[in-house]
Amino acid sequence: MSARRIIKRLFGPAFLLLMGLWMATLACSEERPPMGEVLARVGEQYLLRSAVASQVPADLKPEARAILAREIVENWVNQQVLAQMARKEGLQLTDAEQWQIDALRASLLAQQLIRKKLPADELVSEQEIQSYYQAHQEEFRREFDEVHLVHLYLEKVDRAIQKEIRAASSLLEVIQKNFLDKQVTPILEPNGDLGYVVFDNLRPEFKRALRFRRLGRIYGPIKTRDGYHYLQLLDSQPAGSVRELALVKEEIRQRLKMMKYENHLRDLIAQAKKQIPVETFLQNIH
Structure with a gap:
């Protein structure tokens, strides 16, 4: 390009x-x-x-x-x-257009102040993450049945790979050993560890193959219109179960960072309002 x-x-x-x-x-x-x-x-x-x-x-x-x-x-x-x-x-900016320019100036200056006063990166401790997880279990409860899958797609049957898979206990090791996780595929599902996915969102062919949900088993080759697939079921969790902390740790970290940033920003705004006179006349909104 x-x-x-x-x-x-x-x-x-x-x-x-x-x-x-x-x-x-x-x-x-x-x-x-x-x-x-x-x-x-x-x-x-x-x-x-x-x-x-x-x-x-x-x-x-x-x-x-x-x-x-x-x-x-x-x-x-x-x-x-x-x-x-x-x-x-003799043309001039309208009041509304001048307001846009003033608002842009104010926004740029405000961002400079925020960068100066607020920490560049909010620190979140492991204890804070653990405490948030324990206090907000309901936020991490599964709404649907989920399965943890490893996936491999092959456009055509590869006898050598097929033989290797049959002798393997880990589909992911076969994928990584043959650099199949580096390949660009024409389908939605990548090669490698898919993590936890909602079972009902899987292709019909995948759901049929996994209907007994035997942990550790490698299923395949599963024939579809776009080629052949292998799946290994690493775990299965029912709707209503709570996701483990390891699965949501980074999500919690980012959530706490945002909460700390918003708290610091509110404090900065409150501090500014103590120094700068502010009046609002909301009754004039029509």
Whole structure:
């Protein structure tokens, strides 16, 4: 795929519109900067290299970075020439449009304050995770029967793999030994450990093969319209059972991180409101 197509997929019209608003309010300068820092000038407005560089993702390839930078410059120039022509014709922003710019400025400044005042990454201890898990068991109760499966898909019958599977006690070991988990397959289910999945959501062919749910057994080859499948049932849990802590540990960690962040943000807002006068007149909403 070409660099230009990559950029169009990553940065659509909505991105460029927001970029134009951002640059119109923050990236240009009326003071004459060093010409080595200037990427474009429209009238007395200058677009600086630092402004464009801040909007180009660092992980893009050099070719894609250059194309995106040129598109940003072109977009800025086009907007500036139209805006300056509009001023010459006496056009002005409406109150609603000016409010959008003020709101964007406020949002950017607020984000700077949040980054300065709040920790970059909230720390969550193992004890906090354990305590949350014990106090919120109902949140992790299964609504449906679930099975823990290892899955292998083969487009055609492979006698060597089939022989290896018959002699194996672990389907996952066979998959990893033959690098089958690295293969891109044309089906939804990947090769490897699928984790716990809802039994009723499985393909009809899989449900028929697993109807007796014998733990540890490797089922297959299971013929479907797209090829051949092998399944190994590692575990089966009924609806109403509680997921083990190991299965939900990272989910709890992220949940607690978000809760801590929201608490710190509320404290920061409360602190700001003590320093800055605030009044609301909700009775004026019609």
